[in-house]
Amino acid sequence: MDTRDTTEQAELRAGARKLARELGPATVAELDDSTRAKRLAAAVHDAGWLELRDDAGDGGPLASGVEAAILAEGLAERVADTPLAGPLLARDLARRAGAADAAATVVAFSPDLVEAARVEGPTTATTLHAVDASIEGSDAACVLVPDGDGCRLAEIALADADRSGVGGADLTRAVRTIAEGARVRDVSGQRRPLRTDDLVAWNALGLALTSAELVGIMRGVLDITVAYASERRQFGVPVGSFQSVQHLLAESCCLLEGSHSVALHASWAVDDLPPDDALAAARVAKAYCARAARTVCETAIQVHGGIGNTWECMVHVYLRRALLCTQWFGDDRIQLRRIEQDRLGAR
Amino acid sequence: MDYRDSPAEADFRARLRAWLADHNPGLPSSSTDDEYWSRQAEWHTALYDAGFFGLSWPSRYGGHELPTVFDVILDEELATAGAPPRPSLGYLVQGITTHGSETIKDRLLPGLISGRERWCQGFSEPDAGSDLAALRTTAARDGDDYVIDGHKVWTSYSDVADWCFLLARTDPEAAKHKGLSAFALPMDQPGIEQRPLTMINGITKEFGQVLFDGARVPAENMIGEPGEGWRIAMTIVGHEREPGELGYVARYAKTVKELEETVRATPDAFPSDRRLDVAWAHVQAEMLRLHVCRRLSERLDGVEHGPSGSVDKLLMTWVEQTVGGAALGVSGPKAALDAEDVALKIYLYSRAQSVMGGTSQIQKNIVATRVLGLPTG
Numbered sequence: 001m002d003t004r005d006t007t008e009q010a011e012l013r014a015g016a017r018k019l020a021r022e023l024g025p026a027t028v029a030e031l032d033d034s035t036r037a038k039r040l041a042a043a044v045h046d047a048g049w050l051e052l053r054d055d056a057g058d059g060g061p062l063a064s065g066v067e068a069a070i071l072a073e074g075l076a077e078r079v080a081d082t083p084l085a086g087p088l089l090a091r092d093l094a095r096r097a098g099a100a101d102a103a104a105t106v107v108a109f110s111p112d113l114v115e116a117a118r119v120e121g122p123t124t125a126t127t128l129h130a131v132d133a134s135i136e137g138s139d140a141a142c143v144l145v146p147d148g149d150g151c152r153l154a155e156i157a158l159a160d161a162d163r164s165g166v167g168g169a170d171l172t173r174a175v176r177t178i179a180e181g182a183r184v185r186d187v188s189g190q191r192r193p194l195r196t197d198d199l200v201a202w203n204a205l206g207l208a209l210t211s212a213e214l215v216g217i218m219r220g221v222l223d224i225t226v227a228y229a230s231e232r233r234q235f236g237v238p239v240g241s242f243q244s245v246q247h248l249l250a251e252s253c254c255l256l257e258g259s260h261s262v263a264l265h266a267s268w269a270v271d272d273l274p275p276d277d278a279l280a281a282a283r284v285a286k287a288y289c290a291r292a293a294r295t296v297c298e299t300a301i302q303v304h305g306g307i308g309n310t311w312e313c314m315v316h317v318y319l320r321r322a323l324l325c326t327q328w329f330g331d332d333r334i335q336l337r338r339i340e341q342d343r344l345g346a347r
Numbered sequence: 348m349d350y351r352d353s354p355a356e357a358d359f360r361a362r363l364r365a366w367l368a369d370h371n372p373g374l375p376s377s378s379t380d381d382e383y384w385s386r387q388a389e390w391h392t393a394l395y396d397a398g399f400f401g402l403s404w405p406s407r408y409g410g411h412e413l414p415t416v417f418d419v420i421l422d423e424e425l426a427t428a429g430a431p432p433r434p435s436l437g438y439l440v441q442g443i444t445t446h447g448s449e450t451i452k453d454r455l456l457p458g459l460i461s462g463r464e465r466w467c468q469g470f471s472e473p474d475a476g477s478d479l480a481a482l483r484t485t486a487a488r489d490g491d492d493y494v495i496d497g498h499k500v501w502t503s504y505s506d507v508a509d510w511c512f513l514l515a516r517t518d519p520e521a522a523k524h525k526g527l528s529a530f531a532l533p534m535d536q537p538g539i540e541q542r543p544l545t546m547i548n549g550i551t552k553e554f555g556q557v558l559f560d561g562a563r564v565p566a567e568n569m570i571g572e573p574g575e576g577w578r579i580a581m582t583i584v585g586h587e588r589e590p591g592e593l594g595y596v597a598r599y600a601k602t603v604k605e606l607e608e609t610v611r612a613t614p615d616a617f618p619s620d621r622r623l624d625v626a627w628a629h630v631q632a633e634m635l636r637l638h639v640c641r642r643l644s645e646r647l648d649g650v651e652h653g654p655s656g657s658v659d660k661l662l663m664t665w666v667e668q669t670v671g672g673a674a675l676g677v678s679g680p681k682a683a684l685d686a687e688d689v690a691l692k693i694y695l696y697s698r699a700q701s702v703m704g705g706t707s708q709i710q711k712n713i714v715a716t717r718v719l720g721l722p723t724g
Contacts, residue, residue, distance in 0.1 A: 003348055066348050242724070243724075249719055254658050262638075
């Protein structure tokens with residue numbers, strides 16, 4: 001056992017952090033700077049990071065869940081507003097189906113964002129959500145079509161979707177709403193059906209990536225908050241010198257470290273444990289990280305005081321991203337309930 | 348990055364698992380029953396004699412010089428087998444290894460590691476708890492000896508100890524932190540009075556008070572230099588805060604496993620919220636196991652122990668108290684009606700975790716100022 005980064009993993013981590021620091025939004029106003037956001041998206045694209053889960057030629061991915069999680073965490077540390085997890089998940093699903101022709105850049109999810117959407121028939125029967133789409137451009141979203149004892153992939157062109165549905169709580173990530181009745185088209189050239197094991201492992205990847213993002217969000221917001229508490233003065237001293245404030249931030253630090261430990265394991269488990277075990281590890285990670293991130297972000301707002309409750313202060317951008325990450329693939333309550341059922345049996 | 352066993356690790360795990368199948372003493376949990384404490388030495392020597400204790404320590408003193416990650420395997424297998432956790436004395440070994448002379452190490456470490464000589468730690472006093480440097484026990488030079496007078500408290504296993512790792516004031520004139528020295532004091536002598544303390548869950552064997560009235564310790568038993576006591580104490584408490592050093596992961600995993608078995612046996616008896624508490628206890632225990640994996644892996648780089656031990660101590664405390672709360676919930680009305688209820692005892696014992704080895708408030712001070720770098724007042 002050795003949980004340390006390899007040299008390549010350490011370099012990837014440093015690279016993602018550096019890019020997010022340089023091109024991520026440093027202020028709320030910068031969220032509206034589309035030139036910056038386009039440069040960020042281009043840099044992520046040019047680095048080849050969106051292709052990490054593509055077929056390496058042997059059916060396996062080019063890089064493991066660990067590398068994907070390192071990128072997700074590193075970019076989230078500065079709430080980088082460019083799609084990453086969405087495209088990685090779409091391409092991972094396409095790889096598992098052997099669908100070289102798939103055009104989907106994102107996956108459509110059930111109305112509660114917990115599962116990949118399943119569609120029977122030529123059009124969608126409910127509202128769906130494409131999470132982590134690019135805001136502009138003509139994405140396609142993939143959905144699952146039950147077929148025998150497995151599934152195959154189909155696509156929905158987002159150009160046909162209701163564009164008014166862009167946006168949600170998270171100011172850094174687009175959620176495109178696909179209205180009921182959207183037309184579904186076949187994806188040609190699928191070489192194998194998606195089996196239960198494929199979908200279990202894919203869900204483990206989704207939970208591992210959202211957990212890793214939550215770790216990045218916690219690390220970023222804690223950095224900002226420690227810096228603020230060290231500068232902001234009241235009663236003639238920095239507020240961060242008061243024990244009551246120190247203890248809140250010390251607890252946040254512990255929650256971050258514990259989260260890092262569970263998320264790291266979940267990201268490794270995606271490709272190196274059997275699918276059911278990978279999913280169990282991922283549920284533990286998501287349950288822990290989601291609860292932790294909520295507390296760490298709420299603490300960040302509290303320590304920022306009045307400013308922390310204004311739109312201009314960056315901390316709510318972190319909290320908002322944490323809220324979407326938490327809901328995506330299921331929040332802590334959903335994970336706990338599944339862990340309860342898996343470990344304690346049905347009632 | 349790889350959480351799997353290397354061939355050597357897998358081989359060790361298989362040998363350990365086979366041994367445990369025949370040698371699990373089936374002791375009750377350390378936190379609930381005096382029987383554990385009365386038979387702990389037996390368990391320690393059995394584990395040691397079979398080659399499964401002191402894994403990362405120098406072979407010269409009876410250890411095996413394996414990477415620290417082997418302790419993770421030990422903890423996992425002990426929990427899986429439902430065996431008692433490993434004895435928690437790594438912090439004393441680290442203290443003596445880091446600060447003791449070659450002579451002291453050769454004399455003291457083999458007995459400590461093998462479990463044939465038992466140790467207690469004489470640090471806290473009635474007026475020196477969180478403010479440890481305020482301690483007043485004195486060590487006065489008298490010929491080849493030091494003479495010890497004072498009062499130690501919260502001294503675990505003092506009544507069965509052969510040795511006390513004693514912190515005492517050798518220079519009353521020096522500044523608070525500078526006048527302290529550390530000794531290996533033999534406990535079997537006149538001038539020492541034992542006053543056991545009963546913990547809130549009724550355990551009587553773990554905690555004690557020790558009164559020193561003219562007890563003697565040879566000067567050659569000083570660990571480190573005169574005045575080095577504070578530094579030594581900080582080395583020890585630094586390690587005492589690390590779950591990887593303590594092996595508590597096995598204790599929590601074992602308790603969670605038992606809670607899960609209880610619920611699975613009669614699923615209809617437990618309301619949904621209590622089942623969720625058990626699920627959350629599992630999440631917490633897993634977090635700590637994986638956190639220890641990460642910390643012990645980091646140590647493969649030779650990363651030194653520092654204030655991050657306080658982060659780990661706080662995480663460990665949350666885990667223990669979450670597990671204790673889940674146990675109380677599973678027991679339900681029984682815990683309120685039966686003073687001997689095991690879950691009640693597990694729960695009550697868990698409250699000590701946020702105090703022993705340095706209170707959570709002290710740990711948070713350390714994390715805030717030394718990990719996060721927040722300004723001091």
